Amino acid sequence: MSRREPQFNxxxxxxxxxxxxxxxxVTEIGATSAPLTSxxxxxxxxxxxxxxxxxxxxxxxxxxxxxxxxxxxxxxTRCAASVIKDINTHCLKQFNSxxxxxxxxxxxxxxxxxxxxxxxxxxxxxxxxxxxxxxxPENQVPVHLRPKQLxxxxxxxxx
Amino acid sequence: MPQDMPPAGGYRPVxxxxxxxxxxxRPVTYLVGMHLFMVYGYYQLFHxxxxxxxxxxxKLWGRLHVLPLLQAEEDRDQVRRYLADKKREKxxxxxxxxxxxxxxxxxxxxxxxxxxAFN
Numbered sequence: 001m002s003r004r005e006p007q008f009n010x011x012x013x014x015x016x017x018x019x020x021x022x023x024x025x026v027t028e029i030g031a032t033s034a035p036l037t038s039x040x041x042x043x044x045x046x047x048x049x050x051x052x053x054x055x056x057x058x059x060x061x062x063x064x065x066x067x068x069x070x071x072x073x074x075x076x077t078r079c080a081a082s083v084i085k086d087i088n089t090h091c092l093k094q095f096n097s098x099x100x101x102x103x104x105x106x107x108x109x110x111x112x113x114x115x116x117x118x119x120x121x122x123x124x125x126x127x128x129x130x131x132x133x134x135x136x137p138e139n140q141v142p143v144h145l146r147p148k149q150l151x152x153x154x155x156x157x158x159x
Numbered sequence: 160m161p162q163d164m165p166p167a168g169g170y171r172p173v174x175x176x177x178x179x180x181x182x183x184x185r186p187v188t189y190l191v192g193m194h195l196f197m198v199y200g201y202y203q204l205f206h207x208x209x210x211x212x213x214x215x216x217x218k219l220w221g222r223l224h225v226l227p228l229l230q231a232e233e234d235r236d237q238v239r240r241y242l243a244d245k246k247r248e249k250x251x252x253x254x255x256x257x258x259x260x261x262x263x264x265x266x267x268x269x270x271x272x273x274x275x276a277f278n
Contacts, residue, residue, distance in 0.1 A: 015271075017243035019235070028232055036225050044224025051227040058230070063263030066234040067241075073231030080228045109221070110214055133217050143213035150207050151214065 026074045029081055037107055038099040038116075039087055041131040042123055047079035083129070090126035094119035109144070110151055113158040116144060237266065247271060 019025065029036070036043075044051070054072040058065035087095050098119045101112035109116065123129050136142050143149075147157045183189075244267065249255060259265055 015240055015243055017239065017246070019239045020242060023238075026235075028235075029228060036228075037221055040221035040224045043228065044220070047224075047228075051224070054227045054231060063261075066237050066264040069231075070235065070238060073227075073234055076227045076231045080225070109217055133213075133220055135220075136213060136216060140213075143210065143217055150203075150210050 023070060024074065026077050027081065029077055029084065031084055034099040034103040034107065035084070035095070037102055037109070038095065038119070039084060041133075042087065042127070042129040043080045043083045045129045045131070046083050047076065050075045050079045083127075086127050087123060091119060091122040094122045110149055111153055113144065113149070113152070117159045120144075237264070241267070244271060 031039075050072070054069060054076045057069040057072045061068045094115065098112055098115040101115045102109070105111040120131050131144065133142055133144070147159065149158055152158060241264070245255065
């Protein structure tokens with residue numbers, strides 16, 4: 001049974017109809033999970049207002065958010081794309097090394113602290129975006145700045 | 160007949176004690192040592208759990224920051240398919256049929272399958 005050819009496969013049932021002309025087009029973000037994980041905190045730092053606006057719109061539109069919040073959704077996508085574009089122009093080397101490290105380490109942020117420190121300092125210098133974890137205890141060093149980590153595979157100093 | 164009597168000078172003392180030397184340290188040493196070992200383990204565990212919590216928080220907020228982006232992309236795709244379905248329905252039936260007694264957006268359960276699928 002399991003070897004039978006699927007008769008309704010995705011290839012044949014691909015709906016490629018574009019959105020109507022009156023809805024403005026937006027280029028999708030196009031980045032895969034590792035670069036997005038790597039840039040997540042910078043996206044959050046720059047686009048927090050747009051993100052909150054979009055989620056609020058979805059919350060308030062009573063189950064019709066998909067249709068009514070397209071405008072806010074386009075803003076969210078454009079803002080995130082601008083962050084990725086800026087990182088690509090200014091900190092491409094550090095960004096690449098960080099997301100490739102994440103890709104090789106099962107997306108575990110704590111295995112890639114060295115690359116992350118390089119990238120964070122570069123992004124803060126060039127773009128002014130900062131990684132802060134909301135809700136973290138204030139009397140401790142934030143977890144991404146600790147030189148010693150119990151869970152990292154590499155036992156020595158992390159950066 | 161004379162009764163049996165103890166030998167002259169009395170019986171030798173009966174050896175009821177085992178004559179095995181006590182090995183190792185005093186028992187209290189083991190008790191205290193085990194507790195120290197466990198205290199060390201719990202100390203490590205405490206800090207490990209604290210670090211785990213912080214790592215979980217970092218991962219969670221990273222996800223929350225990109226979540227609206229992913230949701231927006233998915234919603235746009237759903238709306239595109241929904242409008243295409245509506246248009247197709249209009250072409251085929253000539254009228255728009257309301258399936259649900261509700262204004263909410265419902266993700267379609269069934270998909271339109273063309274009689275002649277294109278590749």
